[in-house]
Amino acid sequence: MYISSKKHILSNAIMSTAVVKILATLLEGGLRLLFKSNPSISPDMLDGMLWYSQLAVSFLQIVMIALIFFLTYKRLLYYVNLIDKEDRTELGDLQREFLGENLASLSVSSISRLLQLWAVIFVGAELIYTFTSIMYRRFIEILLGSMNLDSLNNGSFVMMYNMTHGFKYLEILSAILLGVVMTGIFLNDRLLKISSIGILSIFLACFAVLQMQTVFFMGREVGIVWTSIIFHATETIGLLVLALYLSKKYKGM
Numbered sequence: 204m205y206i207s208s209k210k211h212i213l214s215n216a217i218m219s220t221a222v223v224k225i226l227a228t229l230l231e232g233g234l235r236l237l238f239k240s241n242p243s244i245s246p247d248m249l250d251g252m253l254w255y256s257q258l259a260v261s262f263l264q265i266v267m268i269a270l271i272f273f274l275t276y277k278r279l280l281y282y283v284n285l286i287d288k289e290d291r292t293e294l295g296d297l298q299r300e301f302l303g304e305n306l307a308s309l310s311v312s313s314i315s316r317l318l319q320l321w322a323v324i325f326v327g328a329e330l331i332y333t334f335t336s337i338m339y340r341r342f343i344e345i346l347l348g349s350m351n352l353d354s355l356n357n358g359s360f361v362m363m364y365n366m367t368h369g370f371k372y373l374e375i376l377s378a379i380l381l382g383v384v385m386t387g388i389f390l391n392d393r394l395l396k397i398s399s400i401g402i403l404s405i406f407l408a409c410f411a412v413l414q415m416q417t418v419f420f421m422g423r424e425v426g427i428v429w430t431s432i433i434f435h436a437t438e439t440i441g442l443l444v445l446a447l448y449l450s451k452k453y454k455g456m
Contacts, residue, residue: 213275215446216275221443225443272318276315342367384399
């Protein structure tokens with residue numbers, strides 16, 4: 204069976220998630236400016252107050268996203284349960300026959316599978332990302348402790364930090380892009396598949412080639428890691444664009 208073509212279940216969940224991630228990114232940026240007032244050669248993640256504040260924001264973000272998908276799934280089940288289980292297949296046949304262009308792009312069962320897939324990506328993969336971030340911080344602490352001051356000043360630490368930073372984002376970015384690809388497969392949408400490959404290719408190219416760039420912002424020297432920029436842009440603006448694309452191009456998404 205199909206839900207109404209005017210109800211956007213999956214796209215609204217992705218859009219709400221993108222908004223939560225944007226707010227979390229802005230909050231983390233504000234905390235960074237608040238707690239990291241003194242210039243230091245060491246990465247911001249080694250600042251204890253800033254680190255634990257960011258962890259709190261991450262866990263709050265995960266809880267909010269889990270709640271979004273739980274409520275969205277409950278809403279989808281509500282629509283499904285309006286029809287007796289024995290009548291759903293017959294209703295779907297009638298909808299395909301009579302609704303024509305007003306038929307939703309995907310059946311309820313397909314939307315349910317995609318909803319569960321994105322829930323696993325946003326909650327499960329985000330938990331793994333938080334764990335890998337904790338382990339990566341430990342690695343940087345050990346690396347920093349093993350290097351002398353001359354190594355820090357000549358850029359050796361900066362080079363190693365930039366080269367390894369992409370590993371922290373590779374898992375969660377791959378999970379998000381996998382979700383985009385799977386959505387493209389369900390919808391037979393070539394643009395979604397190609398855009399995922401394009402973003403991953405740019406990320407890997409930046410990971411392998413580009414070095415950290417330094418800019419001055421509000422009187423502070425800020426190091427820009429390009430893999431970080433691509434990841435955060437994908438999980439915020441990219442998801443917002445994806446949600447708008449699904450809601451505008453497809454019915455009942």
